Amino acid sequence: xxxxxxxxxxxxxxxxxxxxxxxxxxxxxxxxxxxxxxxxxxxxxxxxxxxxxxxxxxxxxxxxxxxxxxxxxxxxxxxxxxxxxxxxxxxxxxxxxxxxxxxxxxxxxxxxxxxxxxxx
Amino acid sequence: xxxxxxxxxxxxxxxxxxxxxxxxxxxxxxxxxxxxxxxxxxxxxxxxxxxxxxxxxxxxxxxxxxxxxxxxxxxxxxxxxxxxxxxxxxxxxxxxxxxxxxxxxx
Numbered sequence: 001x002x003x004x005x006x007x008x009x010x011x012x013x014x015x016x017x018x019x020x021x022x023x024x025x026x027x028x029x030x031x032x033x034x035x036x037x038x039x040x041x042x043x044x045x046x047x048x049x050x051x052x053x054x055x056x057x058x059x060x061x062x063x064x065x066x067x068x069x070x071x072x073x074x075x076x077x078x079x080x081x082x083x084x085x086x087x088x089x090x091x092x093x094x095x096x097x098x099x100x101x102x103x104x105x106x107x108x109x110x111x112x113x114x115x116x117x118x119x120x
Numbered sequence: 121x122x123x124x125x126x127x128x129x130x131x132x133x134x135x136x137x138x139x140x141x142x143x144x145x146x147x148x149x150x151x152x153x154x155x156x157x158x159x160x161x162x163x164x165x166x167x168x169x170x171x172x173x174x175x176x177x178x179x180x181x182x183x184x185x186x187x188x189x190x191x192x193x194x195x196x197x198x199x200x201x202x203x204x205x206x207x208x209x210x211x212x213x214x215x216x217x218x219x220x221x222x223x224x225x226x
Contacts, residue, residue: 045217045220
């Protein structure tokens with residue numbers, strides 16, 4: 001059974017770049033899409049974007065200018081970089097595997113989440 | 121931007137049926153998924169492709185759709201089902217989650 005583990009700094013300074021890594025174990029990273037989803041404290045889930053194993057990406061328009069998602073198939077890792085962070089970016093960040101076909105996709109496996117606080 | 125609307129909260133006595141709705145423009149033309157999130161835990165997929173249950177999800181969970189409203193139904197609700205529930209659909213290439221519904225079993 002695939003397992004996802006997020007890692008990275010839990011505290012980021014305002015205006016700096018948030019960097020997280022999702023390590024995938026128990027399965028290959030190829031042939032799937034991988035997403036990042038975040039959840040501010042007490043609020044709803046918000047999709048950030050996805051990447052496939054070839055490196056093709058798609059991002060939510062509101063973050064498109066600040067976000068990069070990368071994949072490293074040799075390490076079975078997906079990474080997230082979000083630049084120029086503000087307190088509004090404080091959230092639990094989840095990575096999730098995407099299954100299904102075009103227009104019929106769902107998130108079938110999730111990591112345990114990484115809480116990121118934005119504070120000087 | 122595309123939005124999915126859910127009631128903020130639903131309460132149900134143990135053993136009864138809980139229904140959580142999710143509505144959105146042209147949702148009838150899209151596939152809906154549902155996720156359960158218990159306090160302090162990661163989301164878990166409970167319904168995919170409108171009505172299919174993933175392996176390991178109890179059969180008391182079911183999904184349906186009528187027009188532009190999707191519904192998650194929990195039959196014989198148990199205290200262990202108390203959680204936040206989120207619907208999700210795709211607006212072309214953007215995934216959208218509903219605002220979430222807090223299910224209380226009391």
